[in-house]
Amino acid sequence: xxxxxxxxxxxxxxxxxxxxxxxxxxxxxxxxxxxxxxxxxxxxxxxxxxxxxxxxxxxxxxxxxxxxxxxxxxxxxxxxxxxxxxxxxxxxxxxxxxxxxxxxxxxxxxxxxxxxxxxxxxxxxxxxxxxxxxxxxxxxxxxxxxxxxxxxxxxxxxxxxxxxxxxxxxxxxxxxxxxxxxxxxxxxxxxxxxxxxxxxxxxxxxxxxxxxxxxxxxxxxxxxxxxxxxxxxxxxxxxxxxxxxxxxxxxxxxxxxxxxxxxxxxxxxxxxxxxxxxxxxxxxxxxxxxxxxxxxxxxxxxx
Numbered sequence: 001x002x003x004x005x006x007x008x009x010x011x012x013x014x015x016x017x018x019x020x021x022x023x024x025x026x027x028x029x030x031x032x033x034x035x036x037x038x039x040x041x042x043x044x045x046x047x048x049x050x051x052x053x054x055x056x057x058x059x060x061x062x063x064x065x066x067x068x069x070x071x072x073x074x075x076x077x078x079x080x081x082x083x084x085x086x087x088x089x090x091x092x093x094x095x096x097x098x099x100x101x102x103x104x105x106x107x108x109x110x111x112x113x114x115x116x117x118x119x120x121x122x123x124x125x126x127x128x129x130x131x132x133x134x135x136x137x138x139x140x141x142x143x144x145x146x147x148x149x150x151x152x153x154x155x156x157x158x159x160x161x162x163x164x165x166x167x168x169x170x171x172x173x174x175x176x177x178x179x180x181x182x183x184x185x186x187x188x189x190x191x192x193x194x195x196x197x198x199x200x201x202x203x204x205x206x207x208x209x210x211x212x213x214x215x216x217x218x219x220x221x222x223x224x225x226x227x228x229x230x231x232x233x234x235x236x237x238x239x240x241x242x243x244x245x246x247x248x249x250x251x252x253x254x255x256x257x258x259x260x261x262x263x264x265x266x267x268x269x270x271x272x273x274x275x276x277x278x279x280x281x282x283x284x285x286x287x288x289x290x291x292x293x294x295x296x297x298x299x300x301x302x303x
Contacts, residue, residue: 063096066104075104080113080274090280098294107293110212113150113274116289117209118298119199119262126206127179130213136172142225145175148213151248151272155216158247167239169221173228173268177210200264204301209252214272232267241267245282248275252289260288260297 065071065087074082087093087102096102097114107116110128117123133146136155147155159170177185183205189198202208209215219225220236231237241251252271253263271289273281286292 063092063099063101065093065096065102072104078111081276084274084276090276091284094277094280094284094292098292100294107295113214113272114277114293115212115214116293116295117207117212118290118295119203119207119301120296120298122206123211128211129178130176130211133176133213140169140171140221140225141175142171142219143174145172145216146213147175147216148272150274151214151216154248154272154275155270158244158249161243161247162236162239165239167235169225170218170236170240171221171225173217173219173225175210175216176213177208179205179211182206182208182211199262199301200258201266207301209269209271215252216270216272217266217268218270219268228266228268237267240270244270245278246275248272248278250278250281250289254287257288259299260290262299 068086070086071083074080074086083105084090084093087096093102093105097105097107105114106112107114108121108124109115110117110123110130130148132149134149134152135141135144135146136152136159138156139159146152155172162168162170182203185208186198186202186204189202192198193201203210217228218231218236218240219228220231220234226234231240240249244251249270249272251267252269253261253266255265258264273289281292284292289295290297
């Protein structure tokens with residue numbers, strides 16, 4: 001009897017052990033709950049030592065505006081505004097000229113709005129007479145001066161804007177002067193000041209911006225009109241200094257530039273260069289056309 005019990009005990013142990021083994025075997029191919037929740041493992045990506053750098057091709061920007069057919073076409077058509085636009089705008093145009101990359105742009109051509117006349121750059125021909133001269137509409141003209149059509153319209157716009165803003169009246173004292181007229185004007189200054197003194201305030205004939213039809217001397221009026229020397233101390237003079245560029249005009253001879261232009265300051269002497277160039281001139285903080293276009297200073301005549 002004891003032997004039988006021992007055998008039964010051993011068999012029970014084997015049975016229990018066998019059940020556990022069977023269960024273990026059955027579960028060996030089945031994932032546990034944690035593995036199911038975590039999902040299958042994926043291989044880790046290789047370490048990145050450096051982000052890829054895209055290859056970018058740099059295109060050189062050229063200021064050789066004369067290589068552009070549209071610039072040449074505008075020049076041949078006599079359309080200065082279109083030529084400036086085709087060059088990429090006024091600043092591109094200026095940079096090309098100043099950098100020597102625009103051989104098609106002649107700063108000595110008096111028919112162009114960008115012409116530069118100074119003591120080393122006379123007119124060619126010396127007795128040049130501009131075409132299309134008219135009197136500015138709605139502007140009091142004290143000496144009956146006329147201007148080129150584009151400059152005339154721009155002066156009308158500026159004077160009208162100043163009046164409507166309550167600044168006061170701006171009048172045109174003198175505008176176009178022919179070669180004979182400038183000869184007489186310069187002679188009067190020589191008689192009063194001598195040649196050296198005259199050269200600081202008046203251009204020799206053939207060298208005056210007034211002969212281009214693109215320059216005018218303005219004065220302030222409050223009923224009667226003041227003199228040229230009075231302009232700077234008036235609201236009109238301040239308007240001219242601060243706002244004339246908006247209408248295509250610049251004050252040509254300003255304080256501190258006599259060693260470049262050869263003239264004493266003249267806050268009344270306006271030069272029309274068109275709204276595009278005038279904006280670039282103003283925004284760039286330029287003081288002279290010589291510097292604006294990369295030209296040498298012209299403090300005195302060559303001969």
